[in-house]
Amino acid sequence: MGYPQIFAAVLAVSVVLFIVSCIRRFRLVALGKPEDRLSHVWTRVGNMLLFAFGQKRVVARPFGLNHFVIFWCFLVLAVANADFVIAGLNTQWGIAAWLPTSISGPIFGLFDLVSLLTLVVIGIAIARRLFFPPDYIEARSKDAFVILTMIALLMVAFFGSHAAENAPHLGFQTGFNYLPPMPVSNAIAHLLVGLPEATIHVLATGFWWAHAIILLAFLNYLPFSKHMHILAAIPNCFFKRLGRANTLPTETFEVGAEYGVGRVDRFTWKDLFDSYSCTECGRCTDVCPAFRTGKPLNPREVVHDIKVNLLANGERIAAGQQPGLALIGPHAEGTIAEDTIWSCTSCGACMEVCPVFIEQMPKILQLRRTLVEEEARFPEEVITFFENMEQRGNPWGIAPSERTKWCAHIEAKPFSDETEYLFFVGCAGAFDARNKQVSLAVAAILDAAGISWGILGKDEMCCGDSLRRLGNEYAFDRMVRHNIELFRRRGVVKIITQCPHCFSTLKNDYRQFGIELDVIHHTELIQRLIAEGRLPVNAAAIGRVVFHDSCYLGRHNGIYDAPRAVIRAATGQAPAEMARHRENSFCCGAGGGRMWMEEHLGTRINIARVHEALETRPDTICVSCPYCLTMFEDGLKDVDADPRVGVKDIAEVVAAALPAQAGEEAKA
Amino acid sequence: MLVVACIKQVPDTTQVSIDPVTNTLIREGVPFIMNPYDTHALEEALRLKDRYGFRVAAISMGPPNAEVTLRKALAAGADEVVLLSDRAFGGADTLATSQVLSAAITRLNEREEVAVVLCGKQTIDGDTAQVGPGIATRLGYTQLTLVDQIQHLDLAARRVRVRRKLEGRHEIVEAPMPAVLTVVREINRPRYPTVPMRLAAEQAEIPVWSNAVMTIAPETIGLKGSPTKVNRIFSPERDKGEILGDGAHDPDGAAELLIARLMSKDLLPL
Structure with a gap:
């Protein structure tokens, strides 16, 4: 669609920004204590296939099917967008250029249909949040709507650019008239028939750039939103505990040792990675007996607070300074209240439903250790x-x-x-x-x-x-x-x-x-x-x-x-x-x-x-x-x-x- | 200034039984604990430390194994502890015990002025409630027993104001310092030690003062210095009660019988 040099420059800046954001965030995970989550690699690969790609726990709830569809649409569209980017740099590198139309045609047809499917499931997700939100999540979060809107607009731009691109080939012109079998885009293209060629060209260019900008904006929004789970959830299924989280690690009692977790870097790296994997679906909240009976414990919020605390304190801790935001204290975003910590019954329901195997309970119990062992602070009856x-x-x-x-x-x-x-x-x-x-x-x-x-x-x-x-x-x-x-x-x-x-x-x-x-x-x-x-x-x-x-x-x-x-x-x-x-x-x-x-x-x-x-x-x-x-x-x-x-x-x-x-x- | 908490290691009396044949306490295998009232005395000393910046010394007279209890005092936050242990102190009654504790407090006072001495109101093994008052008498300090609140210490005027918990009433008393206070359980809730404090306490050296150090006149301490002699320890026979009426089938009737009986014995004031 022209201007490949400009696109190359925009792309380079976006990708560098994205990589820098990712490194800055994921690097903080390394502040955590060591924990072995690499043994039995093939079992882990199996878990990843079953729970990340198979979405086994996601689909355990009725609405999970919608996410399953979004997830697989994303995988297909990841290929579509990779081709989009490559062809944007040089049209000769795109699938359309080097694959025979007998192969590239059906591929584009698939992209087209999957984009429609995506639009439908995204529409359902928006409707769910607007009209029948579950009572256990803040479903109407700004984050959710920003992301859903971006994806929807990306689909619209996809159809727009392909419709404008295909319109001139709709058989009313002479010469080479290959029309890729893209039912949705082509249907829209019919609406454009009759417009002046220049207008169609402007539309094609406009939609192409809209698509490019939304895509790169989406990429750079991810690390700063709960949609970071797109990057962390799949590996988190790989790193999942192989047994049950029914114990806690032992402690060594010697002068100068630390007990439990009173500072975010005293969690293990996996605990920190867990917090990045959370997409705030709220299923843990839904099943938590403490939350369900009006106590100030929401397991999802505990995980979120750990993430916020890590992001707030990570750089300082890495530089050897004291954290600025307390991990335990009066509740604020990034700080967990003592009443929250004491409300847990350790029933494990949160861990049982988490689609990406976040372990909420052991984190809460680690916070208790610091309160009891280092500060002797606990409800007086204890x-x-x-x-x-x-x-x-x-x-x-x-x-x-x-x-x-x-x-x-x-x-x-x-x-x-x-x-x-x-x-x-x-x-x-x-x-x-x-x-x-x-x-x-x-x-x-x-x-x-x-x-x-x-x-x-x-x-x-x-x-x-x-x-x-x-x-x-x-x-x-x-x-x-x-x-x-x-x-x-x-x-x-x-x-x-x-x-x-x-x-x-x-x-x-x-x-x-x-x-x-x-x-x-x-x-x-x-x-x-x-x-x-x-x-x-x-x-x-x-x-x-x-x-x-x-x-x-x-x-x-x-x-x-x-x-x-x-x-x-x-x-x-x-x-x-x-x-x-x-x-x-x-x-x-x-x-x-x-x-x-x-x-x-x-x-x-x-x-x-x-x-x-x-x-x-x-x-x-x-x-x-x-x-x-x-x-x-x-x-x-x-x-x-x-x-x-x-x-x-x-x-x-x-x-x-x-x-x-x-x-x-x-x-x- | 120094606050001294006097603490005693006692057998956990809930786990002590009496040998039915010899009528003596079966102490074998019974764990030792810090006398529960003394845990409140220690806690109040630590609170005075928090309020007025005093240093806290915990002292105990007892056999060498009483150091376990002093370690608990260190873990709770005492700045120093002293174990008063010597065969010559053994077999002491309350008079001889207060002699040794008073001598120890005098020694501490030579190094750093003692503002307040805190004791539990009594121990759960001897139950005499005499040692605190005995120390006050030996040292010539003010004696304030059954304290459930230390209201104010006026360090300039050297005066202390406390509330005493008496039968059915409170008494607020102001008196000169230094003072010996014996405390009741209601005065506070003892704190729980942190792990770092426990570990430090486990490794601390516990200073032991024997009579070679303290040089108290031998005839005033231990068995020799104890005029009290225990003749016998036994569990009292208890009269079996009487079952009035048939509570299972006629609870109202049984209740009436009970009320009548209690009134006849003048136990139910109306």
């Missing part, structure tokens, strides 16, 4: 929990000698060489009046199946789960080392827990301290025993049972089928399901140490979940976690529910279905 844990090895501060009270009337052997499994009763199972009944049910089941088990009695100590989630890694570290020493001394290898928190902590967190334990939660053990025919159960209908997935059994450890199979075996029918179940289960509100904290802000999480459970009209709400049991029982009382609706641990449901002989023991 100090009692910390002191009880450190002085008496359990959250309530009850004397360890009381750990065996739950089994005063049954035979519970001390764990020794003669017993196979350690039944790690857990603090709730040993001290909480209601949960002691669950411990008895588990014991009855183990006996009915002829399992050889023993307990540590007063020597058992809390696993430390809440300490770690509350950011007190120092106390957690000491507790773990004490417990590991005890396990080694007593020869503990196989452990049964009745609490998903004990289960996940002993299984996943303790491994970081150099001990491999064979840990099983009672749900899975029962399922295995039933499947192997070792546990006799007489399916007994107990009405409608709805099952609530605990976060630490479900999302954090992927156990969804076992509890459902067990309920089916014990009650003769599959459990009813709440609207949010399995991967999408909604937290009871007690995880992440929230069990030991007051819930002053917003409405109560357990009440929200209780209402959801009651919608299924259950006779029994079945849980698999002591925290969930407490939260549901409290919640049912608070909403004044029908007193006939009961909450039972899955072990109690099974114990009630044991044949009479075994049932005797359960009752005892």
Whole structure:
């Protein structure tokens, strides 16, 4: 379209600007601490293909299909625009010049149709934001409209320039009249027929330059907007964690060391890269129990604040200066409030839905570490929990000698060489009046199946789960080392827990301290025993049972089928399901140490979940976690529910279905 | 100026049981903690440091392992700690204990003027509440017990104003310094130590003052200096209560019986 020298100059400036912006921004990621995200390259390539190019998680939500189409249109149009740029520098280098028309024709036809498709899906995206925005995102952000408008205009310019270019070839002139098969552009071209040649030429040139300028403007807008995800999201799927983010890194305690993250460069490079990958879709916000009950935590905003903080402080930190914008403090863009940090239940729902595998939860828990370990700042009720844990090895501060009270009337052997499994009763199972009944049910089941088990009695100590989630890694570290020493001394290898928190902590967190334990939660053990025919159960209908997935059994450890199979075996029918179940289960509100904290802000999480459970009209709400049991029982009382609706641990449901002989023991 | 917090390492009494045969405390395997009231005394000392810029010294009389408790004081923010430990101090009653603590405070005062001495109102193992007042008497300092608020220190006039928590009332008292204050739990919420402070405390040298250093007259300290003799420790028999009425089936009737009984014993003022 002429003026290739001018275009070359404009292009050079734009590309240099774009590269400089990108380098300036992505260079800051290197300020983060090291973290290995390069092992198992081929698995990572597979993840990238599945989640970035296949958009597996994006399409998991109804509107994700629209994004899937936009994404693939973009890939096709990336080729179209590359050709546009190359041909703009020299027409002889363009596809049209060196490919036979039998090949270049269909290619341009594809570009044409894809551009129309793009215009349609962009139109849908704009309409969605204007007329039916979801309640969980600031969908009407300026950023979104700027980008969508730019893309739409780019398509318009594409059609305009091709229509003007093709109009003279519409068969009314003599000579060579090749018309590329571009249905949309050609249809528009028909409208131009009859205009003077000079006008058509001006239109062609005008649209061509409009296309060029919008394209280069778009390129240079990207690094400064949330659409930076176009650059970061694909690699972020490659760098995604291969396991589950159900632990935190350990810390080294030595004079001069730093704890947690109090400054943005103390995150790992991957944490920082995560913040660049976020496109602010708001799915994490949508599923966050804290956000959904009016608490000042929005996981998307936490990630956004990290990005803003990095961009604000990065250059100064790189130059060895102190940051100007605080990472933790009264909320402002780029600063995360303490109330935000303490609102997290560590349920992991945010990480489960993020289409690009941003890990919100570990970042929040790292912020807690700094508050607790470096500044001793936390909600005041937590100090009692910390002191009880450190002085008496359990959250309530009850004397360890009381750990065996739950089994005063049954035979519970001390764990020794003669017993196979350690039944790690857990603090709730040993001290909480209601949960002691669950411990008895588990014991009855183990006996009915002829399992050889023993307990540590007063020597058992809390696993430390809440300490770690509350950011007190120092106390957690000491507790773990004490417990590991005890396990080694007593020869503990196989452990049964009745609490998903004990289960996940002993299984996943303790491994970081150099001990491999064979840990099983009672749900899975029962399922295995039933499947192997070792546990006799007489399916007994107990009405409608709805099952609530605990976060630490479900999302954090992927156990969804076992509890459902067990309920089916014990009650003769599959459990009813709440609207949010399995991967999408909604937290009871007690995880992440929230069990030991007051819930002053917003409405109560357990009440929200209780209402959801009651919608299924259950006779029994079945849980698999002591925290969930407490939260549901409290919640049912608070909403004044029908007193006939009961909450039972899955072990109690099974114990009630044991044949009479075994049932005797359960009752005892 | 110096604030001195007197702290004691005690067995965690919630974990102490009494041997039913010998009627003595079973201390084996029972962990030691800082006397809970003393954690409030230490915290108040640290708050005076924050308010007036004093230095805080924490002292404790006890066996060598009491240094664990002094490390906790360091971790919380005490500027210095001293362990008063000597076989000659052993077996002390409250009189002999206050002798040793007073001598230590006198030594500290020679180096840096002591403004206030803070003690918990009592310990959870001895429960006498005598050591604080004993120190005040030995040193001739003002004695202010059961303090739940330090309202003001007038350093120029050398006067202190505190609020005392008494049965059903508060008493605001102004008195000359130096003063010994014994504090109740309501006075504050003790702080939680940061990890860097803990690590520093773990590695600190804990100075130990034996009687070779302190040179207190041997007949005034330890068992020899203790006129109190404990004859026996035992758990009191408790009378079993009586179940009135049938609360499960007739709660109203049971409640009426209970009210009548309480009124007959003059336990329910109307």
